[in-house]
Amino acid sequence: xxxxxQSPQSLIVQKGGISIINCAYENTAFDYFPWYQQFPGxxxxxxxxxxxxxxxxxxxxxxxxxNKSAKQFSLHIMDSQPGDSATYFCAATSSGRGSTxxxxxxxxxxxxxxxx
Amino acid sequence: EAQVTQNxxxxxxVTGKKLTVTCSQNMNHEYMSWYRQDPGLGLRQxxxxxxxxxxxxxxxxxxxxxxxxxxxNFPLILExxxxxxxxLYFCASSLTRGGHEQFFGPGTRLTVL
Numbered sequence: 001x002x003x004x005x006q007s008p009q010s011l012i013v014q015k016g017g018i019s020i021i022n023c024a025y026e027n028t029a030f031d032y033f034p035w036y037q038q039f040p041g042x043x044x045x046x047x048x049x050x051x052x053x054x055x056x057x058x059x060x061x062x063x064x065x066x067n068k069s070a071k072q073f074s075l076h077i078m079d080s081q082p083g084d085s086a087t088y089f090c091a092a093t094s095s096g097r098g099s100t101x102x103x104x105x106x107x108x109x110x111x112x113x114x115x116x
Numbered sequence: 117e118a119q120v121t122q123n124x125x126x127x128x129x130v131t132g133k134k135l136t137v138t139c140s141q142n143m144n145h146e147y148m149s150w151y152r153q154d155p156g157l158g159l160r161q162x163x164x165x166x167x168x169x170x171x172x173x174x175x176x177x178x179x180x181x182x183x184x185x186x187x188x189n190f191p192l193i194l195e196x197x198x199x200x201x202x203x204l205y206f207c208a209s210s211l212t213r214g215g216h217e218q219f220f221g222p223g224t225r226l227t228v229l
Binding site for chain 1: 161174218222
């Protein structure tokens with residue numbers, strides 16, 4: 001059973017546009033939601049993360065929106081640039097005790113292409 | 117430089133020939149983990165360790181072994197590799213025991229013939 005569902009699988013955006021990637025989860029024990037960025041030939045790198053006590057977190061052009069009641073969160077990339085072209089993964093984990101502690105569940109990834 | 121290193125970076129082997137992929141971190145991190153990445157499936161956790169001598173199974177542990185005898189190292193062992201273990205493998209580490217804010221290594225591309 002897939003713990004974190006991510007869409008779309010691929011996304012093409014014009015330079016300067018807004019890229020939006022969506023994720024959904026079921027397990028209410030999850031309390032930390034990171035996004036990772038991966039360039040070809042590299043390992044994933046942490047981009048931005050959010051906890052469910054806030055509805056939005058912004059770092060530069062990257063914003064996470066979080067909807068706790070809907071169990072959904074999304075990544076918005078404002079003013080998208082060709083250098084943002086990469087694969088993006090959402091993920092979820094839990095800080096509490098139990099079977100989910102230490103487990104990091106990834107979505108299947110979104111390949112973003114920003115055209116100049 | 118703070119980093120996670122993996123060796124080898126590329127490996128081609130044959131079915132049944134035992135192999136070890138090493139992982140080392142120089143950040144004094146408590147937590148370490150192994151993932152495999154396959155097209156269309158994203159990253160799936162194989163094993164993780166929240167402390168020395170403590171390891172736990174992830175989503176896809178079958179066919180793999182790990183050990184955490186010292187804090188900085190977390191080798192991945194394939195006792196009898198099979199073609200379905202052909203994949204891109206990543207090691208990661210985190211300062212927190214729960215595995216938040218993970219730093220990933222550069223990856224090991226494994227092909228099992």
